[in-house]
Amino acid sequence: MRKFSMMVVLLVACSLSFAQVAAVSRMQQAISSLIQKKMAARGFAANDPRWGSTLNSSGAAFGTAAAVAVTVSVGAATAPAWITTGIAIGMGVAVQLAVDGVVKWIFGSDGKVSKPGADSPYNVNGGYAPMKMFQVSNVLAPTLDAACGAWGGGQGGCGSADMSCQRLSRMVNGECHYINRFSYVSGQFAGQGPFESDFGNIGSTQTTGCAGIGLSAVNGLCPASNFPKQADSVYNNVSAAVASLPADEPSKPVNPALLASLANTAWQKAAAAPGYAGLPYDAADPVTQADVSAYQAQSQASYPTVADFVAPQVAPSGGGVGAPFSLPNSGTGGDAAPSTPTNPSTEPLTNLGPDPGIGLPTLEAVPTVAQILDPIFSLFPSLRSFTVPQHSSTCPTGTLNLFGHTQSFSAHCDLLEGVRSILLTVMSFVWAFVALRITLSA
Numbered sequence: 001m002r003k004f005s006m007m008v009v010l011l012v013a014c015s016l017s018f019a020q021v022a023a024v025s026r027m028q029q030a031i032s033s034l035i036q037k038k039m040a041a042r043g044f045a046a047n048d049p050r051w052g053s054t055l056n057s058s059g060a061a062f063g064t065a066a067a068v069a070v071t072v073s074v075g076a077a078t079a080p081a082w083i084t085t086g087i088a089i090g091m092g093v094a095v096q097l098a099v100d101g102v103v104k105w106i107f108g109s110d111g112k113v114s115k116p117g118a119d120s121p122y123n124v125n126g127g128y129a130p131m132k133m134f135q136v137s138n139v140l141a142p143t144l145d146a147a148c149g150a151w152g153g154g155q156g157g158c159g160s161a162d163m164s165c166q167r168l169s170r171m172v173n174g175e176c177h178y179i180n181r182f183s184y185v186s187g188q189f190a191g192q193g194p195f196e197s198d199f200g201n202i203g204s205t206q207t208t209g210c211a212g213i214g215l216s217a218v219n220g221l222c223p224a225s226n227f228p229k230q231a232d233s234v235y236n237n238v239s240a241a242v243a244s245l246p247a248d249e250p251s252k253p254v255n256p257a258l259l260a261s262l263a264n265t266a267w268q269k270a271a272a273a274p275g276y277a278g279l280p281y282d283a284a285d286p287v288t289q290a291d292v293s294a295y296q297a298q299s300q301a302s303y304p305t306v307a308d309f310v311a312p313q314v315a316p317s318g319g320g321v322g323a324p325f326s327l328p329n330s331g332t333g334g335d336a337a338p339s340t341p342t343n344p345s346t347e348p349l350t351n352l353g354p355d356p357g358i359g360l361p362t363l364e365a366v367p368t369v370a371q372i373l374d375p376i377f378s379l380f381p382s383l384r385s386f387t388v389p390q391h392s393s394t395c396p397t398g399t400l401n402l403f404g405h406t407q408s409f410s411a412h413c414d415l416l417e418g419v420r421s422i423l424l425t426v427m428s429f430v431w432a433f434v435a436l437r438i439t440l441s442a
Contacts, residue, residue, distance in 0.1 A: 053277030063322020256292035
């Protein structure tokens with residue numbers, strides 16, 4: 001009954017997601033919105049041609065993976081699912097469907113899917129004082145009911161419709177009895193049954209110790225118990241694993257880590273492909289689980305569920321297998337009125353009228369180096385003809401009238417003329433030093 005109700009939920013989810021029209025599923029909306037929000041956060045605008053190219057190329061990466069992905073069958077629908085497409089594109093082989101981690105799948109190279117066994121329900125945390133324990137065969141448990149139920153098939157080892165099985169039963173007197181149920185399939189009593197035989201008390205012992213196998217207290221406290229995990233479940237294919245999901249699992253929100261991994265892997269694959277014309281993928285700034293959680297809080301009604309993730313994605317009428325995995329472009333990163341990107345090469349041509357014959361644009365001739373430097377060299381043309389004027393001077397002399405006689409003073413000229421070369425050198429140094437001081441103090 002549980003498997004049947006789960007399959008009904010998946011069929012409804014599948015029929016709502018893709019109904020032979022190019023509808024946009026919640027998985028498409030979510031992954032597209034996450035990539036668009038990341039592009040906007042990096043400062044790019046939706047009118048940038050690389051914005052749409054990024055979405056088209058990332059969707060194409062999903063489409064390429066869908067062509068080789070394992071198909072999932074639920075009812076009459078058989079097609080790749082987001083989970084198998086994600087595995088094909090390189091998302092990883094270990095998948096935890098919902099956040100609570102109740103269901104975790106590991107995909108093997110042989111196509112089989114295994115689900116790790118759950119921890120034993122009889123395990124308890126450590127730190128308690130030794131207590132009275134009951135042991136049935138090799139099982140040690142806090143109560144006789146727990147020990148009797150853990151042995152063999154447990155108290156639920158026989159269903160109401162089982163004709164032949166074995167079970168343990170806790171009797172009124174507290175004993176744990178081995179019960180064998182059987183039916184006659186041949187002979188004169190064929191078809192009669194079922195009958196049950198009580199083989200009596202299989203024996204139990206009571207001790208004071210720690211819950212677990214071979215555990216003892218340390219410093220008066222017991223460690224955590226170590227009852228073995230339940231056996232792993234192995235399914236021959238993904239369809240069988242989907243059919244085994246608990247009835248409440250498909251309606252749970254899908255794990256944000258899966259959406260982040262899908263968005264990052266598709267963008268990274270697209271950016272590494274030859275001829276990619278979209279925005280580069282930044283490994284230092286990927287789509288994170290926090291980004292997905294923020295999107296989930298904003299879009300609770302349209303956030304994908306486990307059913308959206310594992311249900312087969314049937315291509316719409318006339319569409320290829322990759323059509324359900326294309327990414328819509330809302331231009332904002334939101335879910336409002338998304339539109340499926342189109343391929344310009346498949347669109348009809350628009351008639352722009354007769355050719356006006358404008359021709360190709362012409363470019364001016366590239367100037368030479370001389371033409372570029374000529375305006376600089378032609379600055380202040382009046383200074384180009386400037387010359388230092390000729391200058392000549394004589395040593396000033398003086399005269400003095402004294403006692404009726406005129407006396408002339410020219411001995412200093414004779415003295416200075418004798419040391420002309422020395423004075424020229426000294427004063428050249430002085431004026432050079434003064435010029436240097438003025439320049440450095442500017």
